[in-house]
Amino acid sequence: MNRDPHKSKDFSQEEEAIARVREDLKQRFPLPPSTPAKNKRPTGKTLGLLLLAMVAGVAWVDPAYRSEHFASQVGQRQALQLADGSRVLLDSSTQMTVSWHLRSRQVELKAGQALFEVSPRVYRPFLVDAGLVGVRVVGTRFNVSRQEQDVQVSVAEGKVTVRAAATGLVTALEPGQQLRLQKGQEAQVKRVDVDDVTAWQQSRLVFESTPLEEVIGILQRYHRQPIRLMDPRLARLPVSGVFDSGHVDRLLALLPGILALSVSTAADGSVLIDSPGKKNNLQPR
Secondary structure, eight states: OOOTTTTOOOOHHHHHHHHHHHHHHHHOOOOOOOOTTOOOOOOHHHHHHHHHHHHHHHHHHHOEOOOOEOOOOTTOEEEEEESSEEEEETTTTTEEEEEESOEEEEEEEEEEEEEEEEOOOTTOOOEOOOOSSEESHHHHHHHHEEETTEEEEEEEEOOOOETTTOOOEEEOTTEEEEEEETTSSSSEEEEOOHHHHTTTGGGGEEEEEEEEHHHHHHHHOOOOOEEOOOOOOGOEEEEEEEEEEEHHHHHHHHHHHHHHOOOEOOSSSOOOOTTOOOSSSOOOO
């Protein structure tokens, strides 16, 4: 995704939102009548200042005035251009909600993976809620992956601050750095090849001594039937290689030749990964 430096700025939505808030305040908080004893009436300037203070108070709590929900299907990538000029690419099986606030732009990544290219707005940060972590940027390019309680944030351009929801610890990330946070564990920051992390844009999955359990979670995004690890002792087996996300079945069929395990298909279509040599009536892949 390429940033368009000539894209014009459109603040009409913010102005409309503030106008709606102003009218709502007039109805909810009518101005008090003048005090008869002093026989004084508030001047237009006083009323204006009071109304401005009330509007500023509402703006401070940053209310939302519009929200949008997006979801990609299994095997589908979805490219989005948001109202502020930011671009987002959703990976397969991804769910995301975008809400527009007076003082911020907010995204909740509920599941899946997305690559963000954020249009700069110094006065209006871009916030991503990915469950265990919150991401704050002004204008940059970064990738966020959320697989239940496992979240990874990888930075391609610019700077990103990541806040751990449980501890409040804030970490600043620069290009080529990735933060990973899993439930019950401390955040881990490491150097990564961002091209490998974002290779899913070209339907490539890059694994480098990646634990089998993690590989299965990633493959599940691209596979309609459940993939189940039957023997937990296999979870840490390392998987390395570059694979095509459009042909997950091929990778599953190759696994017994790479690792000491068996792959079979249950009656309901589920893929079962188990220790080799177990006797069962399931169909091998």
